[in-house]
Amino acid sequence: MRRAGVWWLALCLLSGAVQASDKQAWTALREGRAVLLLRHATAPGTGDPANFQLNDCRTQRNLNQVGREQAQRWGQLLRSQWIEPRLLSSRWCRAQDTAREMGLGAVEALPALDSFFQTPNTAREQTAALIEQINAQPRGASLVLVSHQVNITALTGIYPASGEGLILALPLEAPAHVLARVQP
Template identity: 70%
Template sequence: MLALLLAPLWALAAEQEEQAWQALREGRALLILRHTTAPGTGDPAHFQLGNCSTQRNLSQQGREEARRWGALLRSQGIGRPRLFSSRWCRALDTAREMGLGTVQPLPALDSFFALPGNGSEQTSQLIRTINLMPPGEPLVLVSHQVNITALTRIFPASGEGLILALPLRAAPQVLARIAPPR
């Protein structure tokens, strides 16, 4: 009996996820994902933007997860999205490893973990920047947990993605939560 009650919920969830993917394909939504696995928290004290040897970087597992994201996006008909990333190496490397084309650094996606007071203004800047972009091809963003949580109030796992409706709002409509591809 329980299986009969759960079956429609599973079907509904699958339908909602497919609608979210369709909205992404059509440019009515964006995908924001937390960079893939990079062991540790925050950045070392000697962190320097642009110098990956001073930063927390992707593990081999993280690189493989990013490649699986690329395969998943291609399987969903998203082969050449507009692809933006934080300037942190672990985010840039996640975006590059997906193999989906040119990655454009976007400072509004940079981590503010070390400067939490910047979070509100940076989140507002991200929303303004995204909403000024012309509609069109699918939009994929790679950022950090702190940024995604400030925007959505959701604490994503490493490599987890959220499909958000456009235009982006201060309390965005979450169309789907996509687990890291296996």
């Protein structure tokens, strides 16, 4: 019985530490000392179809209803955290649509967030460009980035689920310092 009590106390303490850590991460994001990096919401499939064209969403994997709802929940969550971010996104339709579905304002394309799934030999160079461009942004404002699994994994070493977010400390570095993981 005593052992169960010790385990329960340890679990409660650990749970409190995780919650405190998450609260600090959200504060850092709100204050512009961190960024939120999201994998685009659910778009069934892997990679892009053979006829992929960047300027034609009909040739790409696109968000399904689950993905649209995930993105809308992100918008609700960010508003509940008093975060009014600047939104930067990959040029892929599924990433742009994720950012737009949040309902938080204009979405700016940032090619350094584009997927390099088809060109993995560009990963190191593109990740370095992303770090440089994000670190050059003015501090003090919230920033949300929408990208792809391969980009996020290259930067953090983490394989995120569709719609999952990572709050990353600024300045960005490789590997990025993850303050919190937020499930879709």
